[in-house]
Amino acid sequence: MKLIIAIIKPFRLDEVKTALLGMGVQGxxxxxxxxxxxxxxxxxxxxxxxYKIDFVPKLxxxxxxxxxxxxxxxxxxxxxxxxxxxxxxKLWIVPIDAVYRIRTGEAGTDAI
Amino acid sequence: xxxxxxxDTAWVLISSALVLFMTPGLALFYxxxxxxKNVLAMLMQNFFAMGIVTVFWVLFGYSLAFGDLGNAGWIGxxxxxxxxxxxxxxxxxxxxxxxVAFQLTFAVITxxxxxGAIADRMRWVAWVGFIAAWSVLVYLPVAHWxxxxxxxxxxGALDFAGGTVVHVNAGAAxxxxxxxxxxxxxxxxxxxxxxxxxxxxxxxxxLWFGWFGFNAGSALSANGVAAQAFLNTFVAAAAGMIxxxxxxxMKSGHATTLGAASGAVxxxxxxxxxxxxxxxxxxxxIGLITGAVCFLAIQxxxxxxxxxxxxxxxxxxxxxxxxxxxxxxxxxxAVNELATDGLFLGGxxxxxxxxxxxxxAVFIFSFVVSYVIGLVLKALLPKGIRVTDGEEDTGLDxxxxxxxxxxxxxx
Numbered sequence: 001m002k003l004i005i006a007i008i009k010p011f012r013l014d015e016v017k018t019a020l021l022g023m024g025v026q027g028x029x030x031x032x033x034x035x036x037x038x039x040x041x042x043x044x045x046x047x048x049x050x051y052k053i054d055f056v057p058k059l060x061x062x063x064x065x066x067x068x069x070x071x072x073x074x075x076x077x078x079x080x081x082x083x084x085x086x087x088x089x090k091l092w093i094v095p096i097d098a099v100y101r102i103r104t105g106e107a108g109t110d111a112i
Numbered sequence: 113x114x115x116x117x118x119x120d121t122a123w124v125l126i127s128s129a130l131v132l133f134m135t136p137g138l139a140l141f142y143x144x145x146x147x148x149k150n151v152l153a154m155l156m157q158n159f160f161a162m163g164i165v166t167v168f169w170v171l172f173g174y175s176l177a178f179g180d181l182g183n184a185g186w187i188g189x190x191x192x193x194x195x196x197x198x199x200x201x202x203x204x205x206x207x208x209x210x211x212v213a214f215q216l217t218f219a220v221i222t223x224x225x226x227x228g229a230i231a232d233r234m235r236w237v238a239w240v241g242f243i244a245a246w247s248v249l250v251y252l253p254v255a256h257w258x259x260x261x262x263x264x265x266x267x268g269a270l271d272f273a274g275g276t277v278v279h280v281n282a283g284a285a286x287x288x289x290x291x292x293x294x295x296x297x298x299x300x301x302x303x304x305x306x307x308x309x310x311x312x313x314x315x316x317x318x319l320w321f322g323w324f325g326f327n328a329g330s331a332l333s334a335n336g337v338a339a340q341a342f343l344n345t346f347v348a349a350a351a352g353m354i355x356x357x358x359x360x361x362m363k364s365g366h367a368t369t370l371g372a373a374s375g376a377v378x379x380x381x382x383x384x385x386x387x388x389x390x391x392x393x394x395x396x397x398i399g400l401i402t403g404a405v406c407f408l409a410i411q412x413x414x415x416x417x418x419x420x421x422x423x424x425x426x427x428x429x430x431x432x433x434x435x436x437x438x439x440x441x442x443x444x445x446a447v448n449e450l451a452t453d454g455l456f457l458g459g460x461x462x463x464x465x466x467x468x469x470x471x472x473a474v475f476i477f478s479f480v481v482s483y484v485i486g487l488v489l490k491a492l493l494p495k496g497i498r499v500t501d502g503e504e505d506t507g508l509d510x511x512x513x514x515x516x517x518x519x520x521x522x523x
Contacts, residue, residue, distance in 0.1 A: 045366060045368065047371065047374060048363060048411070
């Protein structure tokens with residue numbers, strides 16, 4: 001099993017969610033986060049004074065998938081999160097030791 | 113026995129409520145501009161003014177400001193301590209108690225204006241000490257000089273609703289305090305953006321609404337002068353907004369909501385001394401000039417390195433100064449028989465000279481006494497007047513009041 005973690009632009013969430021549900025993904029977790037990469041931040045102006053805001057709002061998606069599905073889900077996610085502009089975010093995949101469903105105690109792929 | 117006019121009385125009572133509403137409005141105007149960790153402290157410093165100043169006012173404040181009316185002097189007397197003998201009194205065409213209430217609301221909001229400058233770093237106890245001392249030692253004398261026939265009014269200076277008494281006075285105190293307190297940690301290197309501009313815009317709306325009572329109520333009658341002051345107030349705020357936004361758009365590329373709010377307030381500040389003395393297109397000119405100049409005046413704090421957090425100096429001191437001087441240019445005795453014609457209406461420079469003297473006197477007095485009050489508090493209070501570095505990092509809400517403004521997202 002794999003954990004896909006993606007940092008995306010907030011306004012892409014709906015499209016990404018719809019696309020992933022359409023390909024059979026069962027669930028996902030989303031967190032509001034702030035960060036920067038090569039895009040860096042943006043500038044805000046208050047009463048003529050410019051402030052550099054380094055950490056821009058992003059969403060962090062976490063999706064647990066069965067190992068054979070990981071690459072396909074990741075590609076689909078990227079396709080729908082992409083705008084082609086700088087600041088589209090990052091995606092990485094990490095292995096998972098074990099997964100359980102808390103209500104039933106089911107383990108492994110049954111718990112996804 | 114002077115007659116009480118019911119219409120005049122009704123208008124002054126309503127105006128008193130309108131002006132009192134400006135203080136919570138100001139609290140929101142400022143509160144939105146600070147970071148979320150300091151929002152309650154900002155609201156509290158403003159709200160507290162409604163507490164302490166009111167009690168002082170009925171105990172002895174009214175008496176010291178308005179006792180011995182028309183004595184051409186420096187301060188009132190103790191004749192009306194505890195509102196003694198005022199129960200059935202008449203002032204002009206209204207009950208004296210209505211006048212007491214109306215003037216009280218001015219005494220409340222004036223020290224509240226100072227809080228924007230000292231945001232994010234003054235200890236609560238130090239603010240309590242400062243507002244208590246300042247309300248007595250600075251506000252009461254200056255109100256007497258100008259509003260109660262004291263020496264400035266006697267010389268012929270005009271101030272319809274408080275350009276000198278309220279705005280120059282509070283602005284000078286703000287400048288003195290920020291010099292004494294020092295800069296916030298990280299200013300101007302670190303960004304300290306407003307945490308909620310919607311709050312600031314809401315506060316601006318409340319201020320604009322309440323300002324009708326502030327200026328038109330200062331006619332102390334429901335008459336033509338009140339209507340003129342009402343309309344002037346309306347127009348100057350609008351023109352102030354336009355003036356600010358035009359210059360802001362040219363200088364920094366965007367017209368901002370904070371700019372719209374600030375420009376409207378700048379226009380309101382400048383029209384305050386002029387409100388019942390000018391007519392025609394004067395409020396348009398006064399508003400446009402003030403909006404533009406106040407925006408440019410923001411740069412002073414970066415140039416001279418004083419951390420006036422929410423620009424009380426640029427908006428209230430500079431705006432109050434401009435408005436008070438423009439009385440000397442635009443005052444029109446056809447608008448108000450109590451006015452003398454200003455420079456642009458053929459009255460010569462006499463009035464302008466008196467306005468300059470009044471502004472200078474109030475600025476110097478307020479600046480010096482405010483600075484001394486701050487110095488004394490710094491020496492007297494065991495922990496001084498400024499929070500520690502750690503408290504500043506954590507925020508004043510938690511360290512000064514043991515509360516948090518927004519706890520919706522807490523686990």
